[in-house]
Amino acid sequence: MFPASVVKPIDENLKYIVEKIEAENSCLSVLAARKFCYTVTQNSLELTIKEPRKFNVLEEFIIRAGMEFNPPPTANELASILGLDSVFVKSTIANLQSLQTLTDTPQITVTAEGSLFYAQGSVPKPPYSVQIYAITDNLAGKITFQYESLDDVVINQLDLAKFVNIEEKMPAISSLELTDIQEMIQSANLPLHVPAEGKFITDFKVRGAAQTVGRNISIFVIFDGNQDQLNIQIRNGKEIVEAATKKMAELYSAEKISLEELCQLSEETINLQREISLNQK
Known part of the structure; x- marks a missing residue:
């Protein structure tokens, strides 16, 4: 047991953890x-x-003609081949062009997006928009996506930035390519970009100004008697934040943070815990 004269710096609200x-x-x-x-x-x-x-029969013929004919036919030429009224063919082509399945050219030319849909036996429905939020967390070293906006917590705790240099290494959202957004959202398991089901994010726009949002975390310094080492753990409530925990451990190993300043943890306390652990073995 620790002597009564040695006080561990533990927040009252964290004692249950x-x-x-x-x-x-x-x-x-x-x-x-x-x-x-x-x-x-x-x-x-x-x-x-x-x-x-699912595309209809005429849509399939039109797209196939654009992909397989060399050179691709015009609307009038395809109407003549199929024995159909050219007005009917032109109307269907115009609709496919509005869906970006065909290019807006006299010859029937299939877009890259149109080829993706055609490979699955379909054409796209009219596009629709979805609003989500991108959270850039430099402490955790990642960008996450979610449907709901973060609540801005009241900053009534110690500011971690005063003790730790949280470098801004994550790219700005506006600098990302569409493929980056698609991959990140797939990794986030949001069912918004699912190529296997023919569902694609085809564009993204950043709306409004970036918002700075405060978050509360807890830092635990844990002595492992078996390993004879200190471990730093970051938690959000009861949940361990793995990426942030890893980053803090790296900073500690590189001697870029001081536990005495960060957690008011003295060398005396650390050495005493080490001595107690050795005596218990």
Whole structure:
């Protein structure tokens, strides 16, 4: 046990988590637990999405003609080949052009997007828009996407930026390519870009100014008696934030943060815990 004269810097509101950590593993001892705040950047995105519908027989003939004929026929030429009224063929071609399945040229030419849909036996429905939010978190080192806007918490905790240099390494949302957005949203498991089902994000726009949003986190300094080492853990409530935990561990290993300043944790406390652990072995 720690002498009464040695006080662990543990926030009153975090004691229940500390007790749980130590109860679940007798080799772990929480030496410090403090609350902090930091900021993330939130952008509103408008996504343009297209979903498939089965093409009809005439649409299939028109697209096939654009892909297989060399050179591709005009609307009048295809109407003559099919024995149909050219007005009917031209109307269908105009609709396919409005859906970006065909290019707006005299000859029937299929777009890259049109080829993707055709490979699945479909043409796109008229596009529609969806609003989502992109959260750039430099502490966690990632950009996440969600449907709901973040609540801006009241900054009533210690500002982590005063103790830790959180470098802005993540790219600006506006600098990303469409393929970047598609891949990130797929990784986020949002059912908005699902090529296997013929559902595609075909465009995105950043709407409005970026918003700086405050977030609360907790930092735990945990001594592992088995490994004879200190571990830093970042939590959002009870949940461990893995990416942020990894980054803080890297900063500590590189001696870019001071536990004495960050968590008011003295060398005396660390050494005493190490001595206690050795005596227990």
